[in-house]
Amino acid sequence: MTKSFGSDNHAGVHPAVLDAIVAANAGDAMPYGADPWTSAMEDAFRHAFGPSAHAYAMFNGTGANVVGLGLLLARPYEAVLCPAPAHIYTHEAGASERVLGVRLVPVPTDDGKITPESLAGQLHGLGDEHEVQPKVVSISQVTECGTVYTPGEIGALADFAHGHGMYLHMDGARLANAAAYLGCSLRETTADVGVDVLSFGGTKNGALGAEALVVFSPELAGATRFLRKQGMQLSSKMRFVSVQLTALLTDDLWRTAAAHANAMAFRLADGIRDLVTFRYAVQSNAIFPVLPREVIESLQQRFTFHTWSETESVVRLMTAFDTTSEDVDHFATAIRTTLKP
């Protein structure tokens, strides 16, 4: 098929990741993570995120998010504050409500990001037994709108959360793209600025299927293994998940892959910038141009991409680690000629 701009999970597996899987198929290993490949993966996370990082392999992002939020919620009347477009609120089929029995409170946002100011209005009814009690702030880095928090913005959210007895969870399904955009380390946009628990995304970065829950608080780590098992995220032949994560963290493959995807998105944006406006800032591997409805329909007959907003006539165009300049230029030309036949 023509290169998809639908999502970075339309792509296959990065060759280095696949090689690592094949290499791990070397006889027996203890299951459930008691194997040397998983130990190496845990080391790789400590190297990348600092010594406080405890990493746990998970199957998918929803699983990592639900287990991670569950870890932070001590009582079932506690609630999670998240931006209204957050993946946990919009695209996880109510898994948090179902599995955790928790309220997710959607906080209004224009660009996918929230701030201490936008959170402040949600802190009502504290101590009132009739109301849910906010306990966790959850943000996505990159956001669902393709925007990126600066480390300073995250630090401010962490300070706000901690100052009000709350934790900060980060859905880092595309953390690699954010760090690549910011030019910072993985640690600088997470552990160093107060993130308590991170869902680290591998799959969209080039893995076959591998995510990690990274817990930065030793006192929380103990419960994680149980919550992972009960959350149906415990892999028996875990080595094959672990090596994917290690491969991404080795020689900063995560950054190479993400930076390339970002560059392809920027190239696509540059290729149409004179003809369109972008609904959100171009900061990662997803861009959100406004296109006339008939142009969208025409392009979707030849290309794969999502309509983001019917009412605003906005589409989402997303690149991956394996998107090529030719793919981008071909698509940009098609957009241009459809806009200006």
Place this chain on the structure above:
Amino acid sequence: MTKSFGSDNHAGVHPAVLDAIVAANAGDAMPYGADPWTSAMEDAFRHAFGPSAHAYAMFNGTGANVVGLGLLLARPYEAVLCPAPAHIYTHEAGASERVLGVRLVPVPTDDGKITPESLAGQLHGLGDEHEVQPKVVSISQVTECGTVYTPGEIGALADFAHGHGMYLHMDGARLANAAAYLGCSLRETTADVGVDVLSFGGTKNGALGAEALVVFSPELAGATRFLRKQGMQLSSKMRFVSVQLTALLTDDLWRTAAAHANAMAFRLADGIRDLVTFRYAVQSNAIFPVLPREVIESLQQRFTFHTWSETESVVRLMTAFDTTSEDVDHFATAIRTTLKP
């Protein structure tokens, strides 16, 4: 204490209800509803709501709401659409999420009421496994803003719900006040206009502590007893709950009590109407005047009532079945003199 304008649950018990409780203390009775008083209560509901009404005694409104919503939800990925200020969303401590594992979706509203138009925007992602699937519309009659749906408005919501494969649940904690305001029967604003399941409120109407879940679909009724037990709402000496409900339904005591409470609220509104504006229409036993912050503070030192909105400087003044004209006039005078010393 000075008569409270804080809530209709600050009041005690209507003498007729208390008499009924005392009268029911006549020797043994089979527990869990297998008693003649409960049968009589069920008959009274059929008389008031029509032959399709199956009534189940419950302890409190939250219990009735959670059991009622649970009855309508067949699968845990189904969601409930409700007005943002709905009691189930704002003042039940996340009981629905916890017990049912369900998403409650807050629908914006200015006056507590929702419409087919405001619901239409929530019907996205139908059939998409990543999104919760709307299955129930829940409304409050009277709303939390003191406003009242007309039977026609409820019918339109029921038609919309049923036309989209959804059910209509009504939180009728103050249904009596609504029917008294509308001058209609209980049936005309519920069963006759398409309500599927009703939480019928007795406590705020003069009961000691008695609500009923009224199920209008025979095929749903079978599961109710189990969900009530599992929902911790099954009374063992149920006769003492049932007789409260029967007392309210006898000789339309519900209407007498509610109409009086409404009249007292209207009298209060009339007493200050020239000096204040009301945030919402005056249609029941709660009025929502806008008062200067210092006036609120001054009055709250002498009277009991709630601040509804700090930011809008709105208070909620609520009357009960036992509020007297003297109570009202005393309070109205106080408001007037505080506003215009």
Place this chain on the structure above:
Amino acid sequence: MTKSFGSDNHAGVHPAVLDAIVAANAGDAMPYGADPWTSAMEDAFRHAFGPSAHAYAMFNGTGANVVGLGLLLARPYEAVLCPAPAHIYTHEAGASERVLGVRLVPVPTDDGKITPESLAGQLHGLGDEHEVQPKVVSISQVTECGTVYTPGEIGALADFAHGHGMYLHMDGARLANAAAYLGCSLRETTADVGVDVLSFGGTKNGALGAEALVVFSPELAGATRFLRKQGMQLSSKMRFVSVQLTALLTDDLWRTAAAHANAMAFRLADGIRDLVTFRYAVQSNAIFPVLPREVIESLQQRFTFHTWSETESVVRLMTAFDTTSEDVDHFATAIRTTLKP
């Protein structure tokens, strides 16, 4: 109807309790427990159970049990060990599993009581993420078999539980009968011997409908109000629940009522002891004679009581605070003449 021997919840309300309800109907009161009657109830519990007792009014026993167990469970992979015939396991419709998401582990027992020895075999898989982790031991006092733990036995269970990082919960639906049998105070069989959380039963002791959750650990008490609300057990006009509990605790009415019920059961046992064997020891207000099947059938046409075990041909005969000597003698004679026509 002829006096029932089916259950102590077939009885009505003790006059002193009903009087207290009527007396509390004195104008307005703050709702949800912020009223002087509830404060007095809390004092009465501290008086009866010692200064560490924090009492919370609940609607029914299942509600008290579920909220109480929920209070003790910090993580959803934790489990509750209970005797196989425990009410929480056999007659609460799976409320704990549903609301708490927890495993209840049935521990075999012959007479309704468990011991440290019978618990020891359940402590497997500790620290193994594949297995649920025992966190609470729950016992009933009186047990479902009518037997009574001595304070020493409870203390041994508490020591065992605490020694293994677990809590001890007591379902005291008939605690009054146990204390009356033991001739001890309420405190001596609960707080003084290590019970952490108690479901205190009022309804079967003569209340209209009132239970209390008594929390003996200050650090746990904070969450109780929220869990009660979310657990649909928060009464709005709480004074009418509180006064029932206070009435039972005043002048040891609980003991008078329970001792009478016990005495009536012992009288019934004495009246048939020469003709039958008892499946369990006679220690409270329930006796469990073995009767021939045809005798059971004949008696059930004239008297109300439950068959306890079809296979063992055991029935349960239960007395209440208002069972009279005449009721007992009439029934005993009927049993005798049916056995020996």
Place this chain on the structure above:
Amino acid sequence: MTKSFGSDNHAGVHPAVLDAIVAANAGDAMPYGADPWTSAMEDAFRHAFGPSAHAYAMFNGTGANVVGLGLLLARPYEAVLCPAPAHIYTHEAGASERVLGVRLVPVPTDDGKITPESLAGQLHGLGDEHEVQPKVVSISQVTECGTVYTPGEIGALADFAHGHGMYLHMDGARLANAAAYLGCSLRETTADVGVDVLSFGGTKNGALGAEALVVFSPELAGATRFLRKQGMQLSSKMRFVSVQLTALLTDDLWRTAAAHANAMAFRLADGIRDLVTFRYAVQSNAIFPVLPREVIESLQQRFTFHTWSETESVVRLMTAFDTTSEDVDHFATAIRTTLKP
């Protein structure tokens, strides 16, 4: 390491499965199962299990079990009857209770198998709102004790279940081993004898990590996609899970792999049969010899295997698709010489 006899999930991936994964890494594909590899997998299941089979790829066995049971439970007061040693009861950390809110009822068994007779005693309290209502019978094929149900035994359980308004779920984590032992097709021990929903195990049969939920009732299939997503089992790059399953179903690789594992277990049993007794019948790839405690300790210093029962001094020795005759003979000799030095 020396070949493990600890579990068949200590093994790596069958080369044919790994080849299939590598081959599927061919450019873009639509995610979440909308890809040709997943369609081919679905076809392969219909070919193997008959036209009624709807297959859904899952990450792991616990996920398949929980989603599958959830599909069969219409109401939260319904319960699952399963053998006491069932994996869902003993080794899934209470996932069913947590996610489904359901009671799992452990049915006593000596050899891991249950029968209509052993189920009959569990059907009490039907229609009684105080008791959970049995709705699903769940069996494991192969059982946790290594024993295998005949198709006739499964048919009898299905008839019993359906005759009482219940469904039959099969945890087929080692279904391949059972069918290989029985010499029958996959269909003959599932769809043809009344199984409603099957958790089909790929991982222990040679996959990297792939299970399938196979639903044999079209009316149930509709909800599966939603429950899978909400159950955190939806793979985004699903093709890489699907091809593993297809590889096992192609040219009956599942049978070749399982029959070999079985044969290795039988060879091991034959090698020590004159010296030991087996706790359970030898029918699959797990054998359970009774060994003296000191022999167990000595062997565990050199070999990897689990102690099954401390009290009975029973161990579990399990083979895999890649266990060799040399591995077996080496281990058998070690056992013999340790038993008879």
